[in-house]
Amino acid sequence: MINNRYELLEEIGSGGSATLYRAKDVVEERDVALKRYHPSIDCDNFDREKRVLQGLDHPAFPSYIDDFVSDDEFGETKTLVMDYVEGDTLAEHIERGYNFSSAELKDILLQGLDALEYLHTTKGRPIIHRDIKPENIKITDKGLVKFLDFGIVTDEMARTLGRTGFLGTVWYVAPEQFQGFAEEKSDVYSFGRTLFRAIVGDEYKREELDFSVLEGRNLHPNLISAVEGMTQEDIRQRRDVNGVREILEKQNLPAVVEMEIQKRSMKLHKNTIKVISGFCMKLAINSAYTYLFLPSHFKTREVFPKKSFRFRANNEVPIQWTGLAASVVSTIFGATMGQINPLLYLLVIPGVTNSIDLLRV
Incomplete structure (x- = not known):
């Protein structure tokens, strides 16, 4: 006791x-x-x-x-x-080889960002954890993220004394901490490296981060971009808490989907031009075919006088519209004139010729 x-x-x-x-x-x-x-x-x-x-x-x-x-x-x-906080640390999950999904990682990241924002802005006095790593983050049974071990924490009061000296776990600390000082983005960097470790597991042994190893892991591109932004070596290029949130909240589709949409859009555009061009070409050919193969007496001056260029049937249908209709129908159905137009001639033209009333000039 x-x-x-x-x-x-x-x-x-x-x-x-x-x-x-x-x-x-x-x-x-x-x-x-x-x-x-x-x-x-x-x-x-x-x-x-x-x-x-x-x-x-x-x-x-x-x-x-x-x-x-x-x-x-x-x-x-x-x-x-x-x-006492129930649950397992990220380190324990990693040691067991747990494969985090994009949704789980995003939830951990968002909870962590909220915690860091609070830590860095509480009561107007920034508090820097300085030792964020998998061993110091616990996931409760309810999925809540808990930051542990404030043993080397520094606050504004401590930072006014000058450089803090190098403290922290080497693989996770920000470069500026090796120079003896830390700020809010230092925690963001360590948290980003912690998430990278949660993704790649213990088998990753290199000191520098190689994001190419994340290919094929079925992770959302925004999540990868967020971790990249958090772990920039140059503190001026590194994202802060709000900058990381902006990346996560983007509604961009995955890059693979965007490329596929662009490819299909280009293909649709090309196909549309091809269809329209083919339609116009077929229509021109079919119209010429219709004119050439009309019965010869339909091409006389009596049928097509210069001034009227029409004939009158019982319902006064202009002859050019009859041929054009045949051309359009045959074109829409994608058939050749030899397949469609003769049938139209057999059905339409004899009936028209039997009831024609020629206009003469």
């Missing part, structure tokens, strides 16, 4: 500055997380993490419950008490 209240149940993890336990609060009858700082750790780290946790009020961060100092065999041990 620690501090006459907390019963240690299991060790969750251990780092260079502290060891984290799951414990039982026998007073409140609930599980809690105990972070016990090693006696050799500067008390400034403990005080800063305590101060930051006390000021946070967001579902993505653990809640501060208590703190105390106790004596043990190694000396005075400072302990922070926080609510």
